[in-house]
Amino acid sequence: MQTKLPHTLWVVRHGQSAGNVARDAAESAGLEVIDLAWRDIDVPLSDLGEQQSVALGEWFGRQPSTEQPEVVLCSPYLRALQTARLIVEHSGLSGVAIRLDERLREKEFGILDRLTKFGIQQQHPQLNEQRMHVGKFYFRPPGGESWCDVILRLRSLQEMITREYAGKRVLVVAHQVIVNCMRYLVEQMDERQILDIDRQGDVPNCAVTTYQVSSQDRPAQPIAMKLVQANFLAPLREAATPITVAADVPTAPKP
Numbered sequence: 682m683q684t685k686l687p688h689t690l691w692v693v694r695h696g697q698s699a700g701n702v703a704r705d706a707a708e709s710a711g712l713e714v715i716d717l718a719w720r721d722i723d724v725p726l727s728d729l730g731e732q733q734s735v736a737l738g739e740w741f742g743r744q745p746s747t748e749q750p751e752v753v754l755c756s757p758y759l760r761a762l763q764t765a766r767l768i769v770e771h772s773g774l775s776g777v778a779i780r781l782d783e784r785l786r787e788k789e790f791g792i793l794d795r796l797t798k799f800g801i802q803q804q805h806p807q808l809n810e811q812r813m814h815v816g817k818f819y820f821r822p823p824g825g826e827s828w829c830d831v832i833l834r835l836r837s838l839q840e841m842i843t844r845e846y847a848g849k850r851v852l853v854v855a856h857q858v859i860v861n862c863m864r865y866l867v868e869q870m871d872e873r874q875i876l877d878i879d880r881q882g883d884v885p886n887c888a889v890t891t892y893q894v895s896s897q898d899r900p901a902q903p904i905a906m907k908l909v910q911a912n913f914l915a916p917l918r919e920a921a922t923p924i925t926v927a928a929d930v931p932t933a934p935k936p
Contacts, residue, residue: 685843686906689850690892691750692863693737695764696730697886697925704797713800721787721794726763732922733887734764738771740916741852750852753777754842756785756859764887765854784834788858791825817879818872828875831862839866857884867892867906883926888912 700717707715717724726734741749749772755765765779793801793808801809812820821827842851853863861884865875895907917924 685847686894686904687842687846687849687851688894689748690842690867690906691850691852692860692890692892693764693768693852693854694857694860694884694886694888695726695756695758695761695854696733696737696767697727698724698730698760699727700724700760701730701886701925702727707797708799711799713797713803715795715797717795722758724758724760726760729923729925730760730764730886731767732920733917733925734767735771736920736922737764737887737889737916738768740919741768741772741774749774749850750777751849752846752851753779754782754785754838754851754853755779756787756855757781757783758787758856761785761854761856765852768852768854782838784838785853785855785859787856788828788831789824789826791822793822793825816872816876818876828858828862828865831858832865835859835862835866860884860888860890864890864908864911868908885912885914885917885924885926887917888914889916 699719700715700721703715703717719725753765753769753774755761762779762781769775769777769779793805796804808822812822818828821830853859855863861875861879864870864878868874890911891909891913892906893909895905914924
């Protein structure tokens with residue numbers, strides 16, 4: 682039976698960004714605001730983030746041609762685009778075009794943009810209390826998005842992938858929340874399951890989560906995408922590249 686699903690789906694978080702570094706510095710100093718001159722859209726990779734992206738690209742390049750991406754979908758945010766370009770360049774996939782899709786953009790934090798955990802608590806104590814009560818899955822800051830909002834736009838992306846890339850090997854390069862929300866959709870999770878995964882720790886930069894079409898043990902069994910590995914980091918370890926797990930900027934406290 683011919684499947685309408687992609688043959689392989691890789692979901693990758695971008696390499697470490699300058700925003701990750703600035704966030705860590707602000708949190709360590711107990712500051713309320715993260716010192717960034719860029720818009721979140723324009724935050725570039727750090728030097729280490731470039732190394733991580735190169736290492737991942739070289740790893741893809743060492744795989745058999747039948748196990749390499751045929752399609753690359755990418756967030757339009759600079760750090761994700763730089764990651765995707767370095768992966769394509771250093772994997773030797775020069776013929777693979779990068780397709781930007783705004784549905785893969787970072788979760789929008791609205792009024793909480795660029796605030797540290799301490800800054801949110803100090804400047805918006807009522808919002809912080811509400812978020813802790815409601816939980817990040819449903820809480821929407823003024824001008825921003827909840828995880829449900831992100832999932833809604835990703836449902837549309839998922840439909841496009843099945844329509845346009847059935848049987849293809851598809852690489853998605855995006856952000857931490859996108860990785861988790863894609864897992865929620867593909868693995869058909871509920872709120873508790875995905876938040877349990879989120880509480881285990883941040884998605885590492887350039888970590889790879891892989892799905893493949895499952896084989897049918899019985900003819901009546903529905904075809905689905907099966908999780909092969911989550912947050913796979915061997916490409917970075919093989920290249921002796923430092924692993925980073927800093928959350929994307931802007932950030933907010935976990936419930």
